[in-house]
Amino acid sequence: MSKINLESAEFRVNSQNGEDGTLEVLASYLKEPDKAFLEIGCSDGRENNSTYLLKKGWSGVGIDADADKIGQFAKMADELGWGKQLRLVAGAVSYFTVPKVLEIVGNSEPDIFSLDIDSIDYYVMHKFLAEGFRPKIICAEFNPFLGDDPITVEYNEAFRRYEYDPQRGLYFGVSLNAYRHLLEPYGYKFVGANKDGCNIFFVREDAFDAETLDRFEYLDFSYTTVFVNKYKMAGEALRDELLARPNLKFIDVRTLDVEAAAQAYAKAKPRKAAEPEKPQPSVVVAQEANESLExxxxxxxxxxxxxxxxxxxxxxxxxxxxxxxxxxxxxxxxxxxxxxxxxxxxxxxxxxxxxALVEFKQRHAANPGARGRFGRIYDYQLDSVRWxxxxxxxxxxxxxxxxxxxxxxxxxxxxxxxxxxxxxxxxxxxxxxxxxxxxxxxxxxxxxxxxxxxxxEVQRFIKEHSSYYTNDKVFSLPRWTDCHIFDRLVQEYTRDQRLxxxxxxxxxxxxxxxxxxxxxxxxxxxxxxxxxxxxxxxxxxxxxxxxxxxxxxxxxx
CATH class of the missing domain: 3.90.550 (Spore Coat Polysaccharide Biosynthesis Protein SpsA; Chain A)
Structure with a gap:
């Protein structure tokens, strides 16, 4: 029986490399497909592993740590009519938020699971499996420069690879054999790596006919071409350079207690002062794109x-x-x-x-107009004191x-x-x-x-709202309720893109x-x-x- 060559099946519509073609071919051989996916690291929908699936009528959940990108994806989904097919979630996935993700997904066996977070992927994958998550096809980013040993990076929810490795940014993720060590005991078969060396693919054996599993043919390994080309060095040289860094920790997953590592991080996690958050884009988000992991x-x-x-x-x-x-x-x-x-x-x-309220009321105690009274007439919209x-x-x-x-x-x-x-x-x-x-x-x-x-900026909005009374600026408006001031401020803050x-x-x-x-x-x-x-x-x-x-x-x- 002829082989199913997954390297030649690669093609790109919305994926970063040839993942669209690989996933399409793998999914076509599922015994009982449900056309559902979960993608963690879905970005803005322009380059990921799920947008092509949406175009083909699939449904699923997309998660990304960047709420700005989630907003953009949601807007695109609205415009293209995918609202009912897609749930979008803004939030960083960690060991501790996996149960919340599974609650949102509501499907422990989707056809495709794609994981790409450039950091603590191993710990997240481990937790998904421990919670009973069993997708039929897994597309996972791996790090070929971690070499042949089953290793991963240390657990850090604030992981930034260029902070660890400013020179190259190559300290992140999981080695191929670390993923094999984790997934194969759960009944997954490694079917290969894509030719650009970014992702590896596993399939759940019981989701395919046995004869089909034997027909899959793919690359056993490949170095990430984008880094090889960027640094103009062979993959082996980049690997050796990375593994020789004395300041980096390479964790052998064979002896790793994942829960203990995550708990140790949580216990030692420094508490930082809240930083200002960047306002997110003004889009109309359909369906449930406003969900958050926390x-x-x-x-x-x-x-x-x-x-x-x-x-x-x-x-x-x-x-x-x-x-x-x-x-x-x-x-x-x-x-x-x-x-x-x-x-x-x-x-x-x-x-x-x-x-300031007391002063405002005292200042206008003898002014019936400020309380909406003009002779025998009372106008509630001019009762500034009340509002x-x-x-x-x-x-x-x-x-x-x-x-x-x-x-x-x-x-x-x-x-x-x-x-x-x-x-x-x-x-x-x-x-x-x-x-x-x-x-x-x-x-x-x-x-x-x-x-x-x-x-x-929200705090400034609130203070400016009250300042209309504090500074008697309210009387420059046609009506003096809190709502009329609110509408004026909404106009101004929207025009200036402040909120x-x-x-x-x-x-x-x-x-x-x-x-x-x-x-x-x-x-x-x-x-x-x-x-x-x-x-x-x-x-x-x-x-x-x-x-x-x-x-x-x-x-x-």
């Missing part, structure tokens, strides 16, 4: 006075305590009242925490909260069923700095706004009550205005069909 920490913030506490604040706090996910916290900025404090609900005095409270509350909470994402939540919002952490994670993609609900026909709905407060904003109701029809018609309405109701008296929003507020039991008996207006 969930952010969420804190809420709200504010009310004594009358508001009795009218709606008490119920709001109780529903937060009962239904919001474990690990979330609520900062209550209370004015002239003392709500009960718990581990999940932290109470601060609004006026003590916000001296200033929430802006100052957010500024104060952003200073003392240690959360990743601070959520301003109006105190007349009630949560009617348990909210999973995954729901909060789904609200806003990782590239976005601030998430809110814009409206086409009027000012934005700012009853629920997410801020990534560890990003310095990226996300519509929480992306794809939802515009309405006067966007809160309950978007994803938030699946767990919460916003009892704004007269809705507080009846304890529920009106049936006429809903312009989308809601399946939650809470909405089954929506009251009439």
């Amino acid at each position: 969930s952010p920490v969420y804190h809420g913030v709200t504010t009310f006075h004594a009358e508001g506490f009795e009218k709606h604040g008490r119920e709001f706090i109780e529903s937060f305590e009962r239904h919001w996910p474990a690990g979330t916290k609520l900062w209550v900025m209370a004015e002239n009242c003392q709500p009960p404090q718990t581990e999940k609900v932290q109470v601060r005095d609004l006026l003590t925490s916000c001296p 200033s409270h929430k802006v100052y509350a957010v500024e104060a909470a952003a200073e003392f909260s240690d959360a990743d994402i601070l959520i301003y939540v109006d105190a007349d919002i009630v949560c009617f069923q348990d909210m999973p952490l995954s729901f909060l994670n789904s609200l806003m993609p990782s590239w976005a700095d601030i998430g809110y609900m814009p409206r086409k026909r009027m000012y934005s709905e700012c009853s629920f706004v997410l801020y990534r407060i560890k990003r310095p 990226k904003f996300y519509n929480l109701n992306e794809g939802i029809p515009d309405s006067m009550h966007p809160f309950i018609n978007g994803p938030l309405g699946g767990y919460m109701d916003h009892l704004k205005g007269a809705r507080k008296d009846g304890g529920q929003s009106y049936a006429s507020d809903l312009i989308v069909k809601r399946d939650e039991a809470y909405w089954a008996n929506s009251r009439q207006q």
